[in-house]
Amino acid sequence: DADVTQTPRNRITKTGKRIMLECSQTKGHDRMYWYRQDPGLGLQLIYYSFDVKDINKGEISDGYSVSRQAQAKFSLSLESAIPNQTALYFCATSEGSGLGADEQFFGPGTRLTVL
Amino acid sequence: AQKITQTQPGMFVQEKEAVTLDCTYDTSDPSYGLFWYKQPSSGEMIFLIYQGSYDQQNATEGRYSLNFQKARKSANLVISASQLGDSAMYFCAMREGLEYNTDKLIFGTGTRLQVFP
Numbered sequence: 001d002a003d004v005t006q007t008p009r010n011r012i013t014k015t016g017k018r019i020m021l022e023c024s025q026t027k028g029h030d031r032m033y034w035y036r037q038d039p040g041l042g043l044q045l046i047y048y049s050f051d052v053k054d055i056n057k058g059e060i061s062d063g064y065s066v067s068r069q070a071q072a073k074f075s076l077s078l079e080s081a082i083p084n085q086t087a088l089y090f091c092a093t094s095e096g097s098g099l100g101a102d103e104q105f106f107g108p109g110t111r112l113t114v115l
Numbered sequence: 116a117q118k119i120t121q122t123q124p125g126m127f128v129q130e131k132e133a134v135t136l137d138c139t140y141d142t143s144d145p146s147y148g149l150f151w152y153k154q155p156s157s158g159e160m161i162f163l164i165y166q167g168s169y170d171q172q173n174a175t176e177g178r179y180s181l182n183f184q185k186a187r188k189s190a191n192l193v194i195s196a197s198q199l200g201d202s203a204m205y206f207c208a209m210r211e212g213l214e215y216n217t218d219k220l221i222f223g224t225g226t227r228l229q230v231f232p
Contacts, residue, residue: 033220040224041224042119042206042222042223042224042225043160043206043208043220043222044222045219045220048219058219088158090160092160101148101150101162101165101167103150103162103165104162104220105162106152106159106160106161107159108158108159109158109159109160111158
């Protein structure tokens with residue numbers, strides 16, 4: 001089973017709708033992240049959470065909100081979706097030890113299209 | 116200013132040849148880490164290799180090595196003996212302020228590598 005899962009994997013919605021993207025992890029990591037990927041722009045950080053009570057805005061948080069329901073779950077919401085939020089969204093986790101690579105582990109991505 | 120710059124939008128390499136993917140970075144922080152991730156057409160992000168700013172030797176992981184030139188602020192990825200399965204997007208990323216354990220990654224725009232037979 002995958003360590004980091006995202007649901008849904010694909011979603012098509014209309015402008016103005018509320019959308020929630022969910023992320024779950026079984027790695028036991030405290031730190032979780034949401035990124036969006038647009039063609040030609042790499043990945044940009046939306047929100048990140050170092051533990052259940054610690055949530056922080058990333059580079060591009062406007063139009064998004066998050067909820068850290070438990071150590072293993074981190075949800076991203078678009079309160080009123082707009083077409084320029086059409087993108088590939090990734091959830092990631094890391095141990096947060098600060099030692100060595102301490103790399104981030106990514107989920108498979110959610111492809112969101114806002115019409 | 117761009118923190119991470121990948122100047123090669125696309126690269127071609129013949130199977131079994133080596134290829135270098137360029138990455139330059141900009142930071143005034145003495146403590147940072149550099150990462151390379153691979154994104155195949157299926158979309159997932161796969162961690163390849165890491166180099167810490169204080170590491171004395173260039174990182175290596177199997178066919179991947181990182182040509183770290185600190186004074187030039189470059190961290191190029193070298194893939195030896197390319198395989199068809201290496202065709203993918205490759206992203207360079209940086210984490211600054213390691214001593215503060217901030218854990219925020221900044222990504223470049225990526226390089227699309229295509230390996231041909």
